[in-house]
Amino acid sequence: MDIRVNGSGPTAPFLSARDLFETEYDLSLPVDVEIRDDPDVRTWAGHYDDRHVLNIPRQAASSAMARELALHEFAHMARYEQEHPSHTQSTEEALFLALAGKSVERRKLSHCYQIANHMKDIYADDITLSVGPGEKLLAFLESSLAAAVADRPESAPRADRTRLSANADPEITAVNAAFALALAERHDLVDADHRLYDLAHVATVDAPNVPFETFKRRFRELASDPDSSSYRQVLVDATRTYVGEDASSTEA
Incomplete structure (x- = not known):
């Protein structure tokens, strides 16, 4: 190499x-x-x-984290050379299929791209974690999620809770939490009492409309060697799940 x-x-x-x-x-x-x-x-x-x-x-x-970041990117390169569907499937094509005839706000659309990137990262980290230890990656996931939920006002009534961070959207933060836990569980990196579960719970409270468990299961159970058609369908389904009722029809 x-x-x-x-x-x-x-x-x-x-x-x-x-x-x-x-x-x-x-x-x-x-x-x-x-x-x-x-x-x-x-x-x-x-x-x-x-x-x-x-x-x-x-x-x-x-x-x-430099070595781990490099190893992760090398894994993406390997998936690209393998022509793995997660790295050859056009995200734009999948989103078009998922959202045809629907109007989706720009914020939600950008989140759909992030969901697709999470799926790519799952497959890259299947390689990363097969050749290297997972301790630093787990610590990185924990610190990133902690930073995203750190500014929530703990004393406010649930109905009045708002996120104070300008950079952390509560809905995609909940999806990010599902991704972090799914990756950790997929590779047996966490025990049942790990702090990542507490952080994920905080994220789900802030975004009750996001089906956290559904996303965690989707990420965790991604097939290791899908064909192009089945992977495209998984991405389409995940997009539709996230957008849900927020997508309005543009058809007459």
């Missing part, structure tokens, strides 16, 4: 991730790691005819 690190930043986390990844998997195409100066750039993988590109901000590349 050929890896080239470009930009000012550490190389050790990426080489360590490569060594771990290569215990079970390999990539046909080389990987260019682009360490970005912009701290607002998210970590993501791009796929091209002649290479993969791992884009990562310098802050993340220098963090304690």
